[in-house]
Amino acid sequence: MTDVVKQEAAAGKAAKKNRVADKKLLLEVNDLKVQFDIPSKSLWPWAKPSKLKAVDGVSIKLYEGETLGIVGESGCGKSTFARALIGLVPAVAGSVVWLGQDLTRLPYKEMREKRKEIQMIFQDPLASLNPRMTVGDIIAEPLRTFFPQLSKVEVKEQVKDMMTKVGLLPNVINRYPHEFSGGQCQRIGIARALILKPKMIICDEPVSALDVSIQAQVVNLLQSLQKELGLSLIFIAHDLSIVKHISDRVLVMYLGNVVEVGETKALFAEPKHPYTKALMSAVPIPDPILERQKKIEMLEGDLPSPLNPPSGCVFRTRCPVAKASCAETKPTLTGDEAHAVSCLLVA
Numbered sequence: 001m002t003d004v005v006k007q008e009a010a011a012g013k014a015a016k017k018n019r020v021a022d023k024k025l026l027l028e029v030n031d032l033k034v035q036f037d038i039p040s041k042s043l044w045p046w047a048k049p050s051k052l053k054a055v056d057g058v059s060i061k062l063y064e065g066e067t068l069g070i071v072g073e074s075g076c077g078k079s080t081f082a083r084a085l086i087g088l089v090p091a092v093a094g095s096v097v098w099l100g101q102d103l104t105r106l107p108y109k110e111m112r113e114k115r116k117e118i119q120m121i122f123q124d125p126l127a128s129l130n131p132r133m134t135v136g137d138i139i140a141e142p143l144r145t146f147f148p149q150l151s152k153v154e155v156k157e158q159v160k161d162m163m164t165k166v167g168l169l170p171n172v173i174n175r176y177p178h179e180f181s182g183g184q185c186q187r188i189g190i191a192r193a194l195i196l197k198p199k200m201i202i203c204d205e206p207v208s209a210l211d212v213s214i215q216a217q218v219v220n221l222l223q224s225l226q227k228e229l230g231l232s233l234i235f236i237a238h239d240l241s242i243v244k245h246i247s248d249r250v251l252v253m254y255l256g257n258v259v260e261v262g263e264t265k266a267l268f269a270e271p272k273h274p275y276t277k278a279l280m281s282a283v284p285i286p287d288p289i290l291e292r293q294k295k296i297e298m299l300e301g302d303l304p305s306p307l308n309p310p311s312g313c314v315f316r317t318r319c320p321v322a323k324a325s326c327a328e329t330k331p332t333l334t335g336d337e338a339h340a341v342s343c344l345l346v347a
């Protein structure tokens with residue numbers, strides 16, 4: 001490498017470091033663990049329940065205005081992790097530090113206050129809305145709960161403003177959710193999530209239940225609202241192309257563990273973990289010739305049970321390059337904020 005190239009690389013690294021240092025850290029999750037008690041099948045009444053390790057030591061950082069995508073196959077713990085962040089399921093270990101305060105240790109009342117700053121959008125838009133309430137009431141409910149001092153007129157004004165922001169006509173305020181399409185219902189869900197002016201939105205597969213054309217509209221809406229309101233997003237999805245489009249950084253989960261995390265460009269250009277490589281190889285390429293030439297790395301077998309995860313590296317039972325040593329030592333995430341991987345065989 002010539003001196004000029006070396007200097008440019010060093011300058012690039014320094015600029016990246018500064019960019020990270022400039023940003024305000026909103027959320028820092030350290031070694032978060034969530035377990036569910038699964039009743040024993042034994043007839044012995046005192047048999048202890050088994051522990052299902054849904055999230056097994058996940059750590060992330062999220063900065064102001066940033067979008068973190070979370071991917072991984074069904075059952076790897078994405079939704080449980082998201083729910084644990086806002087206390088919808090209790091964590092058995094670890095911390096969720098939101099603007100310097102550990103949410104897992106906050107009393108209920110204080111946690112409830114913090115919930116104003118972190119909102120969630122759910123997968124099934126129609127099922128997540130109360131069918132007996134009008135659109136206006138659904139969007140206004142969080143406002144009435146947290147700001148009971150607001151007058152009816154003030155609430156209605158804010159609701160109408162928010163409806164316009166998310167692309168709903170304010171004159172449908174008295175209609176019911178069943179009168180809307182899936183995409184419109186998701187807009188109602190987004191309006192409800194935004195009405196309290198949160199700093200972060202957790203989107204748990206917000207577009208999976210929608211038609212492809214509507215998916216694009218909802219993703220674009222989320223992106224423009226993010227820019228306008230300076231929101232941070234945690235975006236959970238199965239569709240890697242959507243995650244690639246919307247995320248600044250991507251975290252890959254497997255059986256409750258983080259296997260790789262990194263800036264979207266780096267992770268998609270050069271996935272390091274064998275599981276990420278297999279996931280990426282399944283993304284369709286919008287070019288029929290390249291798509292035909294592409295080699296899909298098939299993973300053998302099913303996701304092991306989180307009731308009895310493999311020893312050492314949890315991916316070793318399906319890993320095409322696993323060695324005997326992978327059964328003995330559990331890998332930890334190594335690398336920096338730009339790209340880190342959890343694999344004993346990746347330097």
Ligand SMILES: Nc1ncnc2c1ncn2[C@@H]1O[C@H](COP(=O)(O)OP(=O)(O)OP(=O)(O)O)[C@@H](O)[C@H]1O
Nearest residue numbers: 036052054072073074075076077078079080081306
């Ligand atoms: N309330 C619960 N009680 C018992 N087990 C649960 C509960 N919720 C989730 N699990 C289990 O925890 C594991 C992780 O589930 P989770 O729903 O978080 O996965 P996911 O990655 O979000 O899946 P999907 O993409 O299908 O939504 C699964 O094995 C699931 O069966």
